[in-house]
Amino acid sequence: MCQDEDVEIIIIIAVLVPVLVGLVLAILLDRPQKPKTPYLTDRDADDLDPGSDVGPATIADSDGAVLPVDHAPLTTPTDELVADHHPAPVEEAPVVEEEPAAPAVESPAPVAGRLARLRSRLAKSNNVFSQGLLALLSSDSIDDDVWDEVEESLLVADLGTEPTLELVDRLRERVTVEGTKDPEAVRAMLREELIKIVDPGLDRRLTATPTDGIPAVMMVVGVNGVGKTTTVGKIARVLVAEQREVVLGAADTFRAAAAEQLATWGARVGVDTVRSDVEQADPASVAFEAVKTGIERETDVVLIDTAGRLQNKANLMDELGKIKRVVEKQAPVGEVLLVLDATTGQNGLSQAKVFAEAVNITGIVLTKLDGTAKGGIVVPIQRQLGVPVKLIGLGEGADDLAPFEVEAFVDALLSE
Numbered sequence: 001m002c003q004d005e006d007v008e009i010i011i012i013i014a015v016l017v018p019v020l021v022g023l024v025l026a027i028l029l030d031r032p033q034k035p036k037t038p039y040l041t042d043r044d045a046d047d048l049d050p051g052s053d054v055g056p057a058t059i060a061d062s063d064g065a066v067l068p069v070d071h072a073p074l075t076t077p078t079d080e081l082v083a084d085h086h087p088a089p090v091e092e093a094p095v096v097e098e099e100p101a102a103p104a105v106e107s108p109a110p111v112a113g114r115l116a117r118l119r120s121r122l123a124k125s126n127n128v129f130s131q132g133l134l135a136l137l138s139s140d141s142i143d144d145d146v147w148d149e150v151e152e153s154l155l156v157a158d159l160g161t162e163p164t165l166e167l168v169d170r171l172r173e174r175v176t177v178e179g180t181k182d183p184e185a186v187r188a189m190l191r192e193e194l195i196k197i198v199d200p201g202l203d204r205r206l207t208a209t210p211t212d213g214i215p216a217v218m219m220v221v222g223v224n225g226v227g228k229t230t231t232v233g234k235i236a237r238v239l240v241a242e243q244r245e246v247v248l249g250a251a252d253t254f255r256a257a258a259a260e261q262l263a264t265w266g267a268r269v270g271v272d273t274v275r276s277d278v279e280q281a282d283p284a285s286v287a288f289e290a291v292k293t294g295i296e297r298e299t300d301v302v303l304i305d306t307a308g309r310l311q312n313k314a315n316l317m318d319e320l321g322k323i324k325r326v327v328e329k330q331a332p333v334g335e336v337l338l339v340l341d342a343t344t345g346q347n348g349l350s351q352a353k354v355f356a357e358a359v360n361i362t363g364i365v366l367t368k369l370d371g372t373a374k375g376g377i378v379v380p381i382q383r384q385l386g387v388p389v390k391l392i393g394l395g396e397g398a399d400d401l402a403p404f405e406v407e408a409f410v411d412a413l414l415s416e
């Protein structure tokens, strides 16, 4: 009996042990395999690659304040990120996914001859001026009344009192001395006198060449809404069209959308923007960081946008001086461009004087000349500030900014 029980126990063990071993093996074999290439981090594919130059950096300004600064992505890192975080599955048929196309980098229009190409913009708004003037000067007898009307037309075009009197005196003398009534001859005289008064002798080139490996630094200043950010974007395109390497600095930290607007302009032509995500950050710090970046990358130019400010706000005007001083700890500011809205006419002149006292203006950008017949403002601005108009804005389009060329400008003013 006892032997029978032992046999039964042996049989049960003999049956159960293999079953249990089988079960354990089955459970073990059913466990998920580890991936062959382990994930190095648990970040999403959308996160920024910590190894790339796109994360926040910090800088300290002259007062010791620390500011995080974001660099716009250097390239389109999407491909690398997707590759990092989604290792290709082994032994699976490759899945071809439609990648969103990276925004194409634009090629800006050539710079040479832009004013001539855009002349119709100027001509349209000046038609009344030029037609009226030429009609007057073509009349049978040019008497005192006609000369008064010529004077008035020039004043209406914002040429300013002194330049107007000068121009009319010279023309009057020539018409009398040469005794001509031929409309073509009078027109040629008017053209010559206008060219003289707009002053072809001024150096209107932008300082955009690095010195001893240090980028040329340009600052753009002006009152609110004159077109500063747009102009910085357009200048970046001009420089890119001339094969120059550029970095933008979004030191307009006052208007929330300004940095984004600038970065968009830059991205269109493959230019990076140094900006701060901190609202109301110190603009001098952003400008400092932009120049530092330009020096590190050995760019040709660093182009700094500043916030619009009213000329009667002394603290804001002082801020401009501070931005310039802070930047100049690293590189001289070779170009301070004052942007003036041509449609504001004589108002621009009073602004210009105050800005010139705060920072050393080296050139004027006259915007919105497509929307006014007051192109004559170029002359009093240059005279009162003693600095040349270097660029003119002739529209909202990306390449509607032209280097100022005296002859092409006068021809556009006089075209019918």
Ligand SMILES: Nc1nc2c(ncn2[C@@H]2O[C@H](COP(=O)(O)OP(=O)(O)OP(=O)(O)O)[C@@H](O)[C@H]2O)c(=O)[nH]1
Binding pocket: 222, 223, 224, 225, 226, 227, 228, 229, 230, 231, 252, 255, 258, 307, 308, 309, 367, 368, 369, 370, 371, 392, 393, 394, 395, 396, 400
């Ligand atoms: N018609 C025309 N519009 C222009 C020209 N330049 C700029 N603008 C327009 O002027 C408006 C203001 O331009 P912004 O560049 O934002 O002006 P801003 O000076 O940076 O403005 P704030 O930062 O607020 O001081 C925009 O609608 C531009 O498209 C131009 O030459 N012609």
